[in-house]
Each structure stands twice: as C-alpha cells, then as structure tokens.
Amino acid sequence: MRTLTVDLGDRSYPIFIGYGIRQQKALFDDAIHGKQVMIVTNDTIAPLYLDAMVSMLSADYKVDTCVLPDGEVFKTLEIYGNILTALLEAKHNRTTTVIALGGGVVGDMAGFAAATYQRGVPFIQVPTTLLSQVDSSVGGKTGVNHPLGKNMIGAFYQPQAVIIDTETLLSLPQRELSAGMAEVIKYGLICDAPFFDWLEQEMPALMSLDNDKISDAIYQSCLAKAKVVAQDEREGGIRAILNLGHTFGHAIETEMGYGNWLHGEAVAAGSVLAIDLSWRMGNLTEQDVSRSVALFQAAKLPVLPPQTMTLESFVERMALDKKVLDGSLRLVLLASLGDAIVTSDFPMEDFNDSLSDALEASKQAHIV
Ligand SMILES: NC(=O)c1ccc[n+]([C@@H]2O[C@H](COP(=O)([O-])OP(=O)(O)OC[C@H]3O[C@@H](n4cnc5c(N)ncnc54)[C@H](O)[C@@H]3O)[C@@H](O)[C@H]2O)c1
Ligand SMILES: [Zn+2]
Numbered sequence: 001m002r003t004l005t006v007d008l009g010d011r012s013y014p015i016f017i018g019y020g021i022r023q024q025k026a027l028f029d030d031a032i033h034g035k036q037v038m039i040v041t042n043d044t045i046a047p048l049y050l051d052a053m054v055s056m057l058s059a060d061y062k063v064d065t066c067v068l069p070d071g072e073v074f075k076t077l078e079i080y081g082n083i084l085t086a087l088l089e090a091k092h093n094r095t096t097t098v099i100a101l102g103g104g105v106v107g108d109m110a111g112f113a114a115a116t117y118q119r120g121v122p123f124i125q126v127p128t129t130l131l132s133q134v135d136s137s138v139g140g141k142t143g144v145n146h147p148l149g150k151n152m153i154g155a156f157y158q159p160q161a162v163i164i165d166t167e168t169l170l171s172l173p174q175r176e177l178s179a180g181m182a183e184v185i186k187y188g189l190i191c192d193a194p195f196f197d198w199l200e201q202e203m204p205a206l207m208s209l210d211n212d213k214i215s216d217a218i219y220q221s222c223l224a225k226a227k228v229v230a231q232d233e234r235e236g237g238i239r240a241i242l243n244l245g246h247t248f249g250h251a252i253e254t255e256m257g258y259g260n261w262l263h264g265e266a267v268a269a270g271s272v273l274a275i276d277l278s279w280r281m282g283n284l285t286e287q288d289v290s291r292s293v294a295l296f297q298a299a300k301l302p303v304l305p306p307q308t309m310t311l312e313s314f315v316e317r318m319a320l321d322k323k324v325l326d327g328s329l330r331l332v333l334l335a336s337l338g339d340a341i342v343t344s345d346f347p348m349e350d351f352n353d354s355l356s357d358a359l360e361a362s363k364q365a366h367i368v
Contacts, residue, residue, distance in 0.1 A: 034095025111142030115157035130180025179264025193338025245271030
C-alpha cells in the first residue's frame with residue numbers, strides 16, 4: 001500500500017492507495033470517530049461493492065445506506081436533498097461519518113451533504129473511477145450542478161481520509177478509464193516532466209491495469225494535486241493550473257451536451273489545443289506537441305475537437321466560462337513541457353489559428 005498526506009494544517013488527511021484496501025477495516029476505523037455511518041453510492045456501484053462494505057463496517061457501527069440514481073444529470077439539489085433526508089430519517093447525529101463510495105458524481109454530492117448536514121460531519125472518500133481517484137476525491141471541492149451552470153453550488157470541505165482501492169478499476173468501462181487518464185497525463189504536462197516521460201513508457205501497461213504501474217500513476221497524480229492544493233486550497237492562484245485544457249474542454253462538453261463527450265475526453269482535446277497555442281507562442285517544440293498528442297492517443301483519447309463545432313461556438317462558450325476574469329479570457333498554457341502558467345496574455349491570432357487548424361483537421365479526419 002502507498003500512503004501520502006494532503007498537508008492542510010489541522011485539516012490534513014491521508015490518502016491510501018492499494019489493491020483490495022476497501023476491505024481493510026482498520027483504515028476506516030482510524031477515520032470514523034462516532035458509531036454511525038452513512039454510505040452514499042449509486043445504483044451501478046451498489047451491486048458491485050456495497051454489500052461487502054456494509055458487512056465489514058456493521059461489526060462495529062450502525063450502518064445505513066443511500067443509493068442514488070447514476071448519472072451527472074442527477075447531480076442536483078434535489079438528489080442532494082435525498083441524502084440529507086436519508087440522514088435525518090435514520091436519525092444520524094453530528095458524530096456520524098458519511099462515506100462516498102463511487103465516482104466523482106457520488107463524491108461531490110456526498111461531500112456536499114457531509115459539509116452541510118448539521119453544519120458539517122466527517123466524511124471519507126472511497127473513489128471508484130480513475131478520474132475520482134486522481135482528481136475529484138482529493139482537494140475538498142464538493143457540490144452539485146444548477147440548471148444554469150455546472151458545479152455552481154458547493155463548498156470547500158476536506159475529507160478525513162481518501163481510500164483508493166485499485167481493484168475497483170477492474171469493473172470500470174474502458175472509456176471511463178481513458179477519461180481518467182486524461183487527468184493523469186495533465187499532471188505530467190503541468191508540473192512533472194519526468195512523470196510525463198514515464199507515462200510515455202508505461203501507457204500500454206497502465207491501460208491494461210498493471211497493478212503496480214497504475215498504483216504508481218495514481219500516487220504521482222495525487223502527490224501533484226496534493227502539492228498544488230496545499231499551496232492554494234481555494235483556488236486564488238496556482239490551483240488554476242489544474243484546469244489545463246478545461247476551458248476549451250468545457251466549451252466542448254456544453255456544446256455537445258453533457259455525457260456525449262466525457263469530461264476527460266473533452267479535457268484531452270482541450271489540452272491539445274492549449275499545447276498547440278503554447279507551441280505557436282514559442283514555448284514548446286514541435287516534438288513536444290507530437291509527443292503529447294501521441295500520449296493522449298495511446299490512452300485512447302480524442303486529440304481533435306468535434307468536427308461539428310466552429311471557431312464562433314468555441315469563442316462564445318469560452319467567454320461564458322467561470323475562469324474569465326474582468327472580461328479577459330484566462331487560459332492555462334505551458335511555459336515548457338512540465339511547467340504550466342495561467343495567463344490572459346496570448347496573441348489572439350495564434351488562439352484563432354490553433355482553433356481553426358484543429359477544426360479543419362477534425363473535418364478532414366471525418367472525410368477520410
Ligand atoms: N471535486 C473535484 O475537484 C472534481 C474534479 C474533477 C471532476 N469532478 C466531478 O466529478 C464528476 C465526474 O466524475 P467521474 O468521471 O468519476 O464520473 P461518474 O461519477 O459519473 O462515474 C462514471 C461512471 O462510472 C460508473 N462507475 C463508477 N465506478 C465504477 C466502477 N468501479 N465500476 C464500474 N462502473 C463504475 C458510475 O456509476 C458512472 O456511470 C463530475 O461531476 C465532475 O464535475 C469533481
Ligand atoms: Zn477535470
């Protein structure tokens with residue numbers, strides 16, 4: 001088992017990574033302080049992993065469960081309210097512990113319920129998708145969507161512990177594995193050039209879920225995220241580098257309709273756009289660009305935007321993105337491979353050329 005700590009003073013917490021560790025009761029015992037536990041999961045994950053967790057914890061705790069409908073469309077105030085209702089109906093008090101068993105949707109919603117139930121009760125993340133293991137379970141962003149915007153309601157609220165069981169990845173659909181890999185590659189690009197090199201070597205092993213390799217990749221990713229979060233918990237500055245490819249990506253996600261392009265797929269195509277722009281500005285070599293494209297492709301991710309989009313649709317969507325400050329579009333770009341910067345200082349002509357060329361290449365790729 002690998003262990004690391006997210007260093008946030010008295011809100012610091014451990015991240016455990018290992019095969020089968022969702023069955024190690026001692027990890028839970030250390031993070032649970034009361035006698036009540038509420039496991040929140042969804043109806044896809046429940047048949048796979050819920051019973052075993054309930055039996056394990058029932059030996060020492062009063063365990064209740066709350067099974068949500070699966071899907072980003074259910075990441076709403078209404079379904080979040082159902083978690084609070086379940087807690088109240090089962091008479092959970094302020095010493096209860098909420099356990100989020102699932103991907104980022106379950107983690108964000110259960111975390112927000114924990115942040116707000118009786119003004120805050122402890123919670124534990126047990127992320128079961130690669131994306132949630134390397135990204136959403138670490139760093140304390142919790143919340144739900146509003147019809148007018150994604151993740152528009154929420155709180156910063158850190159868990160007591162993150163328990164990452166790599167065995168759960170065995171049941172994950174390949175497309176979801178790829179989507180999570182986009183965020184893994186992101187860490188190499190923004191802050192860890194040696195990790196990027198290592199990913200180039202190991203991507204085939206990672207895609208076939210070699211356990212040692214995937215545990216290392218998750219460890220390095222969590223380490224990168226934990227370091228950034230420790231410096232800037234509430235995204236006043238450096239934490240924004242974690243959004244490489246995300247402003248372009250959100251434009252793709254919203255334009256195509258949520259769910260048609262997975263978040264990680266949109267981030268991959270969006271990162272390639274940010275990388276191309278960084279190259280046009282003279283920050284990267286052509287080889288840096290081709291290596292990055294090849295790495296996303298090795299993870300079975302798209303590297304071009306949808307051919308149905310236009311320059312105008314990108315600009316319109318990106319102008320609405322919450323990262324736009326004072327009217328100027330701020331982007332995460334690379335100063336070099338392994339070093340990101342956040343800036344609104346880029347030539348508009350290069351920005352337009354990056355998008356136009358990629359959209360043209362996407363059209364060509366569909367004609368062939
Ligand atoms: N809080 C943060 O910092 C943060 C960061 C990134 C993303 N997010 C949020 O995370 C969400 C996306 O998370 P996600 O990619 O994990 O999606 P998800 O939670 O929707 O999970 C993807 C799919 O995989 C299924 N699944 C989960 N684990 C499985 C397993 N082990 N085996 C089989 N199927 C499994 C889920 O039921 C779902 O159908 C978005 O809502 C996004 O806003 C939050
Ligand atoms: Zn992301």
